[in-house]
Amino acid sequence: MPQIRQNIATKEWVIIATERAKRPEEFAKKLEKKSLPAFVESCPFCAGNEAKTPPEIMRIDSNGKWQVRVTPNKFPALSSEGKSVYSFEGLQRNITGIGIHEVIVETPLHNITTALLSVPEVENVLQAYLSRYISISADARIEHIIIFKNHGEAAGTSLEHPHSQLIALPVVPSQVRHRVEEAMRYFDDHGECVFCRMAKEEIESKERVVLESKDFVAFLPYAAFSPFHMWILPKRHAASFSEITRNELSDLSYVLRTVLAKLYWGLENPDYNYVLNSAPLDTGSRYLHWYVSIVPRVTKSAGFELGSGMFINVALPEKSAEFLRNVKIPE
Amino acid sequence: MPQIRQNIATKEWVIIATERAKRPEEFAKKLEKKSLPAFVESCPFCAGNEAKTPPEIMRIDSNGKWQVRVTPNKFPALSSEGKSVYSFEGLQRNITGIGIHEVIVETPLHNITTALLSVPEVENVLQAYLSRYISISADARIEHIIIFKNHGEAAGTSLEHPHSQLIALPVVPSQVRHRVEEAMRYFDDHGECVFCRMAKEEIESKERVVLESKDFVAFLPYAAFSPFHMWILPKRHAASFSEITRNELSDLSYVLRTVLAKLYWGLENPDYNYVLNSAPLDTGSRYLHWYVSIVPRVTKSAGFELGSGMFINVALPEKSAEFLRNVKIPE
Numbered sequence: 001m002p003q004i005r006q007n008i009a010t011k012e013w014v015i016i017a018t019e020r021a022k023r024p025e026e027f028a029k030k031l032e033k034k035s036l037p038a039f040v041e042s043c044p045f046c047a048g049n050e051a052k053t054p055p056e057i058m059r060i061d062s063n064g065k066w067q068v069r070v071t072p073n074k075f076p077a078l079s080s081e082g083k084s085v086y087s088f089e090g091l092q093r094n095i096t097g098i099g100i101h102e103v104i105v106e107t108p109l110h111n112i113t114t115a116l117l118s119v120p121e122v123e124n125v126l127q128a129y130l131s132r133y134i135s136i137s138a139d140a141r142i143e144h145i146i147i148f149k150n151h152g153e154a155a156g157t158s159l160e161h162p163h164s165q166l167i168a169l170p171v172v173p174s175q176v177r178h179r180v181e182e183a184m185r186y187f188d189d190h191g192e193c194v195f196c197r198m199a200k201e202e203i204e205s206k207e208r209v210v211l212e213s214k215d216f217v218a219f220l221p222y223a224a225f226s227p228f229h230m231w232i233l234p235k236r237h238a239a240s241f242s243e244i245t246r247n248e249l250s251d252l253s254y255v256l257r258t259v260l261a262k263l264y265w266g267l268e269n270p271d272y273n274y275v276l277n278s279a280p281l282d283t284g285s286r287y288l289h290w291y292v293s294i295v296p297r298v299t300k301s302a303g304f305e306l307g308s309g310m311f312i313n314v315a316l317p318e319k320s321a322e323f324l325r326n327v328k329i330p331e
Numbered sequence: 332m333p334q335i336r337q338n339i340a341t342k343e344w345v346i347i348a349t350e351r352a353k354r355p356e357e358f359a360k361k362l363e364k365k366s367l368p369a370f371v372e373s374c375p376f377c378a379g380n381e382a383k384t385p386p387e388i389m390r391i392d393s394n395g396k397w398q399v400r401v402t403p404n405k406f407p408a409l410s411s412e413g414k415s416v417y418s419f420e421g422l423q424r425n426i427t428g429i430g431i432h433e434v435i436v437e438t439p440l441h442n443i444t445t446a447l448l449s450v451p452e453v454e455n456v457l458q459a460y461l462s463r464y465i466s467i468s469a470d471a472r473i474e475h476i477i478i479f480k481n482h483g484e485a486a487g488t489s490l491e492h493p494h495s496q497l498i499a500l501p502v503v504p505s506q507v508r509h510r511v512e513e514a515m516r517y518f519d520d521h522g523e524c525v526f527c528r529m530a531k532e533e534i535e536s537k538e539r540v541v542l543e544s545k546d547f548v549a550f551l552p553y554a555a556f557s558p559f560h561m562w563i564l565p566k567r568h569a570a571s572f573s574e575i576t577r578n579e580l581s582d583l584s585y586v587l588r589t590v591l592a593k594l595y596w597g598l599e600n601p602d603y604n605y606v607l608n609s610a611p612l613d614t615g616s617r618y619l620h621w622y623v624s625i626v627p628r629v630t631k632s633a634g635f636e637l638g639s640g641m642f643i644n645v646a647l648p649e650k651s652a653e654f655l656r657n658v659k660i661p662e
Contacts, residue, residue, distance in 0.1 A: 096333075
């Protein structure tokens with residue numbers, strides 16, 4: 001019998017269609033043995049091609065060479081200049097599209113993938129996220145910051161060189177606002193943060209845990225909306241990513257890198273997105289809890305998902321978690 | 332300067348990224364000249380292969396041959412037997428996955444596409460939707476019914492034979508509930524249905540209208556979330572699709588068929604989804620308004636959309652509408 005599960009934090013329902021269940025390894029795509037060169041002349045993100053990007057915002061160096069570089073997006077979705085002006089006329093509401101759109105180049109090398117970076121290299125990437133997040137938070141025009149990564153074509157990118165993006169918005173998206181409302185309602189009813197409770201219960205039950213570290217737990221939510229959909233939750237309550245400590249950042253690098261490597265080796269380099277979900281800048285610090293969500297693109301969303309916002313997950317989260325726990329990462 | 336537009340009915344924000352704007356014809360995919368046979372031995376939906384589907388629920392005949400057939404989905408996401416039992420234990424909330432999942436085979440022919448059916452043939456399909464919608468509405472276990480179509484691989488189907496699907500749920504998805512809430516709020520503030528108001532304003536301004544008929548208007552919403560994202564709104568207020576009259580059904584067949592043909596000829600058979608959005612069965616009839624939304628899959632959603640629920644539309648809705656208005660459909 002299928003189940004319809006609710007994610008208690010987001011209040012979203014998911015159909016877990018066990019009749020259609022596949023074995024976890026059936027989601028693996030054939031690992032492409034295509035070998036890429038370390039440097040590609042036309043790639044704007046390769047070391048040596050720095051002139052092909054807009055002027056650099058920051059870099060993290062090692063031995064005089066950059067390891068991570070942040071630049072404005074050459075084709076930004078929002079304009080960084082100007083004020084956010086509201087124009088509300090009858091049914092037509094708009095705001096001038098100001099905001100910030102940056103690219104984080106994760107490595108000078110073209111032919112590597114984030115899952116194969118070393119933990120210190122991933123830490124450099126997270127350090128760049130944090131720096132940019134904190135700087136941009138000071139911009140009074142900005143209400144919400146999203147940091148995300150698209151890996152592979154099914155995940156919406158055609159650029160091979162490992163990179164992530166940051167978009168800072170002058171509005172809070174309605175989906176995010178609904179999450180804040182749900183988190184507040186839970187807090188009002190129970191006197192605690194729903195994500196803190198969830199982290200505790202997942203760690204106790206272990207059923208859906210992929211990896212637990214000192215400061216984080218990576219698990220498939222009870223109502224995971226697709227196979228291998230994971231959350232990495234900090235154990236310590238904090239609404240904003242900007243509150244992460246140096247030690248936690250190190251620990252998160254280890255967890256993120258391990259989880260991505262498990263996907264890489266267990267599912268043969270699947271396309272995926274990850275998103276760093278932090279509270280809107282103006283939210284009370286008690287209610288929401290920041291986290292990273294990772295969504296491997298092993299299935300497609302279609303008309304049902306569009307029309308309902310609900311997902312059909314053809315794998316049991318407990319089975320997917322067990323599979324990932326058992327994936328060995330080669331040394 | 333990009334704009335951030337809000338859909339006043341759903342309250343969702345969309346970035347209209349004009350800096351990245353493409354010309355409408357750039358979204359066209361190369362029309363595949365692959366010629367398919369009218370009958371495929373292994374296709375469960377072809378005439379002659381009726382035994383390959385679960386037992387038929389209904390059919391629409393003409394001259395003793397079926398034109399449209401409805402059957403249970405062979406791999407249903409939900410089980411049609413049993414009761415919906417709520418199990419709420421701590422953070423783990425679930426309902427037994429009961430519901431209804433049916434397939435509507437739109438034509439006996441394998442090698443045609445919905446956009447190329449005749450208007451009376453499309454009317455048969457809509458007639459089947461209506462019959463099933465009304466029958467299933469009487470099932471006390473069901474709270475919400477979604478009818479949708481996935482055309483092409485990017486839209487989530489690998490079956491070529493034209494078909495659509497119906498899923499009836501024992502819960503109201505949270506996205507749908509938020510829409511009901513927004514519609515009620517608008518009604519409270521303004522004493523009218525927001526969709527009725529929208530239909531009137533779109534018809535007056537004409538800027539985003541693709542096609543207006545006696546009973547319907549097809550247009551790109553002011554905050555269309557992707558290029559060529561369209562809504563077909565009935566002019567007469569009705570919350571539920573089940574309230575459609577016979578004449579309106581005929582008129583809708585003409586509008587839906589014309590709009591799909593414009594996509595087919597103008598964008599060279601793009602993959603698309605459409606969804607018939609009707610109010611949850613228990614909603615007050617004054618607030619919500621049923622409609623069809625059509626989403627050509629000409630761009631991909633990625634990490635930003637996943638993390639925010641917001642879309643980046645790289646085309647100006649007014650330009651996309653003008654392009655579609657001008658597409659000529661060969662006789």
